[in-house]
C-alpha cells in the first residue's frame with residue numbers, strides 16, 4: 292500500500308453534483324477514499340459520535356487550534372465553527388487512502404495557502420448552466436425560494452473564481468452523469484492502480 296496519497300479538494304456550486312459523483316466513486320471503491328473528520332463547536336445531534344461524524348470541541352479549544360495553525364481551513368456557519376485539521380488529513384494520507392475534502396471556495400483558497408503535502412489536486416464540478424443548476428436544486432426538493440436564491444448567488448461567485456487561470460487542476464462539466472463520472476474517476480486512475 293502506498294503512503295501519503297495526494298488528497299483531492301472538490302469544490303463547486305451547491306447542486307452541481309459533488310455528492311452524487313463522490314457517492315458513486317466511494318461506492319465503487321469503498322476502501323480507497325475517505326473523508327477527513329472535521330472539528331466543530333456545534334453540539335452533537337442524536338446518533339452522531341465524536342471522532343466519527345465530527346470531532347466535537349468547545350469554542351475555546353477551537354480558537355486555540357486556530358491560533359496554533361492546526362487547521363487547513365475553517366469557517367463559521369450559523370453561529371458554529373467548522374474546520375478541517377491538518378492532522379485529520381495527514382492521518383488518512385498515512386493510511387494509504389485518498390483523502391477527499393469537499394469544501395467551498397474560501398476553503399479552496401485557504402488550503403492553497405497551507406503547507407499541505409503532497410500538494411492536493413483541485414477539482415471543480417461545474418453545472419452545464421445556471422438554469423440547469425437551478426432546476427436540479429429545485430428537483431432535489433431541499434430548498435426554500437430564499438435558500439435557492441442564496442445558492443445561485445454563491446454559485447455565480449464560485450463559477451467566476453473557477454474561470455480564473457490555474458484556479459483548479461480539473462474542471463468537470465456535470466452534464467451527462469455517466470460522462471462526468473468517467474472523467475472524475477480517471478483523475479484517480481494511477482492512485483487506484485497502486486492502491487490495489
Ligand SMILES: Nc1ncnc2c1ncn2[C@@H]1O[C@H](COP(=O)(O)OP(=O)(O)OP(=O)(O)O)[C@@H](O)[C@H]1O
Nearest residue numbers: 304305306307308309310311427431465466467468
Ligand atoms: N449529471 C446530472 N444530471 C442530472 N441530475 C443530476 C446530475 N448530477 C447531479 N444531479 C442531481 O442534482 C441534484 C444536486 O446534486 P448534488 O446533491 O450531488 O449536488 P452537490 O454539489 O453535492 O450539492 P451541495 O453542495 O448542496 O451538497 C441532485 O438531486 C442530483 O440527483
